[in-house]
Amino acid sequence: MVQTSNLKLLAMGNPLLDMAIRDGEEMLKKYNLKPNDAVLASSEQMGIYKDIVEGYQVTYVAGGAAQNTARCAQYVLPEGSTAYLGCVGKDDLAQQLRAANDREGVESIYQIDENTPTGSCAVVITGHNRSLCTNLGAAEKFSKSHLDTPDAKAAIEAAKFFYLGGFFLTHGVESAVALAKHAKEHNKPFAFNLSAPFIPQFFKAQVDEVLPYAQLVICNETEAEAYAEAANLNTNDLGEIALAIANAQSVISTPRTVLITHGSKATIRGVQGESSAHVHEVPKINPADIVDTNGAGDAFAGGVLGTLLLNKSIEQAVDVGHRLGGMCVGEVGPVLKFPKENVL
Ligand code: 26A
Numbered sequence: 001m002v003q004t005s006n007l008k009l010l011a012m013g014n015p016l017l018d019m020a021i022r023d024g025e026e027m028l029k030k031y032n033l034k035p036n037d038a039v040l041a042s043s044e045q046m047g048i049y050k051d052i053v054e055g056y057q058v059t060y061v062a063g064g065a066a067q068n069t070a071r072c073a074q075y076v077l078p079e080g081s082t083a084y085l086g087c088v089g090k091d092d093l094a095q096q097l098r099a100a101n102d103r104e105g106v107e108s109i110y111q112i113d114e115n116t117p118t119g120s121c122a123v124v125i126t127g128h129n130r131s132l133c134t135n136l137g138a139a140e141k142f143s144k145s146h147l148d149t150p151d152a153k154a155a156i157e158a159a160k161f162f163y164l165g166g167f168f169l170t171h172g173v174e175s176a177v178a179l180a181k182h183a184k185e186h187n188k189p190f191a192f193n194l195s196a197p198f199i200p201q202f203f204k205a206q207v208d209e210v211l212p213y214a215q216l217v218i219c220n221e222t223e224a225e226a227y228a229e230a231a232n233l234n235t236n237d238l239g240e241i242a243l244a245i246a247n248a249q250s251v252i253s254t255p256r257t258v259l260i261t262h263g264s265k266a267t268i269r270g271v272q273g274e275s276s277a278h279v280h281e282v283p284k285i286n287p288a289d290i291v292d293t294n295g296a297g298d299a300f301a302g303g304v305l306g307t308l309l310l311n312k313s314i315e316q317a318v319d320v321g322h323r324l325g326g327m328c329v330g331e332v333g334p335v336l337k338f339p340k341e342n343v344l
Pocket residue numbers: 013014016017018038039040062063064065066068121132133134136165167168170294295296297298334
């Protein structure tokens with residue numbers, strides 16, 4: 001049975017094992033990938049996993065955007081504060097993911113699909129860019145019935161805050177809406193991340209199903225622009241987009257906040273009902289200290305959520321998000337390794 005006495009955050013997403021390579025220009029070309037993007041692997045791109053294992057030195061790290069965020073939120077929270085829902089296979093990859101969560105203190109509440117391998121993500125690094133090419137595998141076998149299992153149910157009831165990886169909307173909108181409805185009924189905040197440009201671009205209907213329940217939406221500038229285009233906002237001004245998302249339809253009583261990160265440029269915050277956006281400067285990072293940017297956005301989200309759950313202000317939460325994002329780019333993959341002192 002899961003421990004829920006200290007549980008604060010419950011995240012849901014696609015558990016993936018990241019397979020990272022450096023200097024992957026040739027792979028970008030061969031598989032027609034953009035240097036800084038996240039996509040689902042098409043059938044023509046499925047060869048990339050074998051190619052990188054055979055031709056490169058691969059670093060294996062726990063990934064899955066929302067799972068990374070849960071680990072980073074746990075980093076700033078007291079023990080036992082976070083849990084994660086997702087579907088894995090019955091294999092070695094799943095063991096690695098569970099072990100990473102155990103190490104960081106995230107409770108894994110996995111559905112297990114015995115017939116499908118755990119999902120994996122090829123992370124192709126070129127310079128400071130990362131291209132993510134995902135084979136969802138078992139992750140897309142998540143079924144809504146998993147939410148009714150005793151562990152998931154206990155965690156849903158105990159959690160104070162819910163976070164959905166927008167990537168999950170490619171297959172799991174029914175479960176996402178169920179979680180969002182529970183949040184609304186119990187007056188608990190529900191947050192989600194747009195995750196990648198292709199989510200608002202090709203899954204706008206699914207985004208529109210969960211957005212009315214969201215008290216917090218997090219995305220980066222490319223995702224915000226993709227949303228603006230899909231919603232015919234006729235602007236690429238991040239402040240205007242943040243306010244438009246904040247003021248989109250809502251079924252909850254608390255005003256919605258939208259955070260748009262922009263790499264090393266300032267983060268933009270739009271709040272429902274306000275007439276202009278807030279600007280949060282980002283601490284400078286020496287480009288020479290950047291190892292890879294994989295997971296930086298997830299670390300930002302984790303820092304924000306963790307800090308909000310400590311009852312701090314949104315300004316403090318964004319500051320901690322920036323610090324965790326900055327730490328993450330100094331490590332290989334979506335990892336935080338620095339001592340925890342001075343983070344808050
Ligand atoms: C559905 N897709 C494409 C995905 C992902 C994903 N997580 C969930 N669903 N594609 C890449 N990722 C994860 O994003 C993290 C970096 O933000 C990778 O596993 C990587 O750890």
